[in-house]
Amino acid sequence: MEQDVLLEVKNVTKEFPGVTALSDVSIKIKRGEIHGLCGENGAGKSTLMKILCGVYPHGSYSGDIIYNGKVLRLGAGSIHQAIEEGIAIVYQELTLIPLMTVGENIFLGKEPRTGVGIDWNKLYSDTDELLKRYKLPVSPHEVVKNLGVGQMQMTEIAKALSEKADVLILDEPTSALSEAEVDKLMEILATLKSLGVTCIYISHKLEEFFRITDTVSVLRDGKVVTTLPTKDTSLEKLVQLMVGREMKERFPKGNRKPGEVFFTVEGLRALDPNDPSREIVKGASFELRKGEILGIAGLMGSGRTELVTTIFGEYGILTGGKITLDGQEIKIGSAREAMSHGISLVPEDRKRQGLVLIQTILQNISLPNLDRFSGFMRINGSAEIAEAEKFSKSLSIKAPSVHVAAESLSGGNQQKVVISKWLMSEPRILILDDPTRGIDVGAKFEIYKLINQLAEAGYSIIMISSELEEVLGMADRVMVMWEGRSNGTLDIAQATQEKVMARATGIEIA
Ligand SMILES: Nc1ncnc2c1ncn2[C@@H]1O[C@H](COP(=O)(O)OP(=O)(O)OP(=O)(O)O)[C@@H](O)[C@H]1O
Ligand SMILES: [Mg+2]
Known part of the structure; x- marks a missing residue:
């Protein structure tokens, strides 16, 4: 009928x-x-x-x-x-x-x-x-x-x-x-x-x-x-x-050779700053090597975002554990301090934390990167524009120019702007909290390529993703969170969906 x-x-x-x-x-x-x-x-x-x-x-x-x-x-x-x-x-x-x-x-x-x-x-x-x-x-x-x-x-x-x-x-x-x-x-x-x-x-x-x-x-x-x-x-x-074209693979092949461990987190514990009776990180440990992509997997509510925002100095009240960088213990009390150590975070809630809607694409992208351009900005802002245009093009941000307000972009294109801004800042450690949420398949592939390029150039990436396939497709190693704690790190060669899920649900304990 x-x-x-x-x-x-x-x-x-x-x-x-x-x-x-x-x-x-x-x-x-x-x-x-x-x-x-x-x-x-x-x-x-x-x-x-x-x-x-x-x-x-x-x-x-x-x-x-x-x-x-x-x-x-x-x-x-x-x-x-x-x-x-x-x-x-x-x-x-x-x-x-x-x-x-x-x-x-x-x-x-x-x-x-x-x-x-x-x-x-x-x-x-x-x-x-x-x-x-x-x-x-x-x-x-x-x-x-x-x-x-x-x-x-x-x-x-x-x-x-x-x-x-x-x-x-x-x-x-x-x-x-x-x-x-x-x-x-x-x-x-x-x-x-x-x-x-x-x-x-x-x-x-x-x-x-x-x-x-x-x-x-x-x-x-x-x-x-x-x-x-x-x-x-x-x-x-x-x-x-x-x-409009065939896409044979979802994840670009990287050519990475991760180096030595230079950043470690050991037994980190932290309380919720809004409710200090609640422990949000209950013992998390991992190592990060130069030029590697470390995936963080876990169920929603397992404490992944809490862990990275705490490391970044933005969220939890630290009660225990230790963070070292280049063999030295460091204390990170604020996002500014984290950034001075070369650590950047692309937040999960980009709409609220990552983007100034009334500013242009160009302003948004170059906001955290002014240092890089301040030397010659007054003489010639065109270096900044050229760089922003490069990202805009490679991620195919759909807009008439980099001079339009971010609020006029589609949801996914706003995401791309936030990601570009952090990719452009080339930090030593880039933490990405669910970086491709709401982004179309073609642009995801471009973002993966940029992430690979950064890692190949020796930068280290920590990537949280709600899509397990994405973690498995991109990471060198996968750390699994379970109920606020780290439940082991698996080499990608061993990490199957089943093994990660067994760790994420506490069926298997490291
Ligand atoms: N208020 C607006 N002012 C100017 N341009 C706009 C406005 N709203 C949308 N656009 C433009 O219209 C086009 C379509 O946007 P739309 O939000 O419909 O895309 P979409 O398919 O929903 O994308 P996404 O998957 O990213 O959400 C985009 O180029 C966008 O920049
Ligand atoms: Mg939309």
């Missing part, structure tokens, strides 16, 4: 100054299906979704959105209109208010009332019911800033589902989720589908399309390359359609 079309994007074109984000895009979304949308960073995915939910109102683009047989005319500044139409979205960037609770966030602007005031009992019991219905492991009373990224994402989803949603748009919902949370999300989507909800699903983790979608559309440079049933395609084919 022919499924009927619920939502039709018809010849839609959307321009920004200097950029055609969408060019004559036509896609049909069938009622009740899960429709995947993939494409490189900057391909236009989020822009299209923002049109569907009224961020870019009717009239700001050409072409039509036909919804339930009628032209959708969402007015300027009225996102609520889309919600009333039953179109809900979970944005790529989290939109929650950190100081409010989960319940307050979910019911923001639509709080249940008793006469004059807010009915707090009802608000929290409704929140509880909602979270339970979709089996979301979040507490209604928890303040959002205390949640991990994964739980924040769950709250966003609950918020979208709190309305009558006929169409649910998820823009990269899994980029911050752990594997178990991704599984949960897949279950939620299956449930929603059985309830008749139509879903548009965007992701850079292409395997997910094969788990959950019925149909996939591929965007490239603002144009639809194809729409086809998921069962008629393959991962390799999708990659090829997205990047």
Whole structure:
């Protein structure tokens, strides 16, 4: 039986100054299906979704959105209109208010009332019911800033589902989720589908399309390359359609010869600075060699980020252990001190910590690198521009020039800017916390190449990744974290998925 079309994007074109984000895009979304949308960073995915939910109102683009047989005319500044139409979205960037609770966030602007005031009992019991219905492991009373990224994402989803949603748009919902949370999300989507909800699903983790979608559309440079049933395609084919060429390998071959150990961490222990009764690092040890890539694997919440931010002098209160550099014990009390020792960290939460949105790409990239250019900057800023342009080109940052504001870039391209800035600073030790989250397959490959080049030039890399395959594909050795402690380091030749998982779950103890 022919499924009927619920939502039709018809010849839609959307321009920004200097950029055609969408060019004559036509896609049909069938009622009740899960429709995947993939494409490189900057391909236009989020822009299209923002049109569907009224961020870019009717009239700001050409072409039509036909919804339930009628032209959708969402007015300027009225996102609520889309919600009333039953179109809900979970944005790529989290939109929650950190100081409010989960319940307050979910019911923001639509709080249940008793006469004059807010009915707090009802608000929290409704929140509880909602979270339970979709089996979301979040507490209604928890303040959002205390949640991990994964739980924040769950709250966003609950918020979208709190309305009558006929169409649910998820823009990269899994980029911050752990594997178990991704599984949960897949279950939620299956449930929603059985309830008749139509879903548009965007992701850079292409395997997910094969788990959950019925149909996939591929965007490239603002144009639809194809729409086809998921069962008629393959991962390799999708990659090829997205990047426009065949990609034989996911990880570039490095040519590294790691040297001697020059940096060690022994029995490090640390407390949570916000709650000193909580020990966040419970004994972590590893060695780092010159010119090597050391991967750090572990489940979400195993203390990987806590460990590296503590080493970097930014987070935990040290209570024990020792860090040595070139055979000398060092104390690192702040990020500035870490950097003076030649240690840099690309943080996990780049949106908040890594990027100044109103500044240009150029300013963002050269911010930590001014020393390198200050000698000749006044005479000639062009060296700085040339260097920024080099990175921009090699990572294919999609922008009209390096002089546009970072906020006008697509999510993945913002990530690339942050990464460039640190790659350019050429530290002795570069710590990367989940460096390719939200980055498309083609650009990931370019980032891997840059990481390899740095290591080949004698710089050392510590790389955390939530994708085990990435750690196994890139690292020389893998240190595994389990419940706040290091649970051994494996040589890459011995490190299989199973062995790493056995360490990460404490089934095997070093
Ligand atoms: N507000 C804006 N002002 C100017 N340009 C914009 C704006 N929003 C998006 N763009 C540009 O439009 C293009 C498409 O961006 P979009 O965010 O839709 O990409 P995307 O496919 O979602 O990418 P990603 O995978 O990185 O999230 C990009 O070149 C981007 O820089
Ligand atoms: Mg996007």
